[in-house]
Amino acid sequence: MADEATILGQLKQAVMDGDEDAAVAAANEAVATGVDPQKAIMEGLAAGMAEMGRLYEEEECYVPELMVSSEALYAGLAVLQPLVAASGKAAKKGTAVIGAVQGDIHDIGKNLVKMMLEVSGIEVVDLGRDVEMESFIAAVKDANADLLCMSALMTTTIIAIKDYMPEFKAKLPGVKIMIGGAPLNQHLADEWGADGYGENAMEAARVAVRLLGA
């Protein structure tokens, strides 16, 4: 039977290889050998995804590789997360509501941000795409969320973000707001009053953790 370090390495490698079967097998072995499931997630699966994120930022891998890695990540999480929840040891850094704004159906970036937030220990409520302002507000209140993340890929839909901001500021006091999407930049985020902006999913997760003070 493999030792803990080996299993954590297998979990990490399975995510980096985008190998769902290997991720499930390693996760099951972690359970069978008594590896702390929270540790298996953070030092195995999440470590693999973090490494893929680093490779993406260095242009050593691209979005298709991230996609298959995320599939392996979620396959491993499906085994391990229920055990963490049952143990009551889940260390949640905060809750985020995320969605692509009204009129925008592009959600690849949004989905990557969601995944990176989750591997950073943030619980995420995903509203999907083409999300109206009122739906964001209701979801933040329902989830008692700390963070609201909006994405837009089109020049027309970034206007929705600009339009939503005053309402969010007025109706969701204390909630941090992050924006992202190819047409956006830090300058627009600052100008429109967002608390955070991420150039890519990895940076977005770092900014989110910082905003939550976690």
Added chain:
Amino acid sequence: MQCDQMTSQERWDALIAHEPVDRVPCLQFILGHTAVVNGKPIAKIYDDAAESLACQKNAMALYGHDGLIMHGWANAGGAEFGGDIEFPYRKYTGAPMMKKSPVQSEDDAWKLAVPDDILTVGTMPVALEFSRLQYESGMTVTVQVGSPLTWAGSVCGEERLMIWIMKKPELVHHVLRVITDFIKKKADHWIDTFGAERLMAFDLCIETNKLYSPKHFEAFGFPYLKEIHDHMTARGTAIFLSHICGEQNKNLPLWSQLSYGKRGMVSVGKEVSIAKAREMFPGIIVMGNVDPITVQEGTPEQVRELSRECIEDGKGHPGGFALMTGCEVPPQAPPVNVDQMVKACREFGRY
């Protein structure tokens, strides 16, 4: 500000003939914005050929830019294979969107086939009518011919396509084969109907290096692009325009290997410098690359300054140069900002 010495038509004709022009032309991808300045729904640009042509002509007269007039959008293709498309009538929408891609499973993908009558599917009737109106007006006839990989994202859904690229490459090649055959059939119909000498073929290509690696582009993008470019060039297509959207610096060596008809044009996003584009495409027209977000969110002075920089970088290009935004003119851009680009051509682009 000096007055123009040529009309827009004379300037376009000279540019295409590779003859001297009076100043740097201002060619625009300007679609949804032309509906806005005409007080029409943006959707009319895409679902109504006559309204689309009228809006684009009116905007050209209003701003004084030198083209382009066309029917198409980046995320095309899905509707032609049976997907559900939404035209941009709703608030914040700016281009047609795939509500549901026609391919939802591997089985769907393997069953994908070129329809028997391509002229009746999806938006083909509107595209054909648009070209007929161009032809009857004596204009250059434009036809969208890809890119196949971009269309595959519309046909399969982007995420599904990306995962298949990693796990089912043979399936992706099948999809690309069918799409390429569809596009070649479309191209043949346009050539047979309107004549290759009247055609400007164009592809809108979003396979950026923010999404795909250069190796993905080499394996899944380039071969099918080349097949279409070669096919249309061999049939005498007059003009071939490729819009190389976004960050594609690492793809440029392959783009530069494509054939571009009797007169080639490439437009680049703000991520590709004009100097780099000039280096990679020495013999063909380079267009670009004013940041669209600045055109939408910036001031007229900022647009003027960006335009001046582009003009100074590009006007000496031996293959020809035209000022353009780095992608479509944002539909909701302030008209005073769009106007600045033509003014900059007149002020800084004189030959």
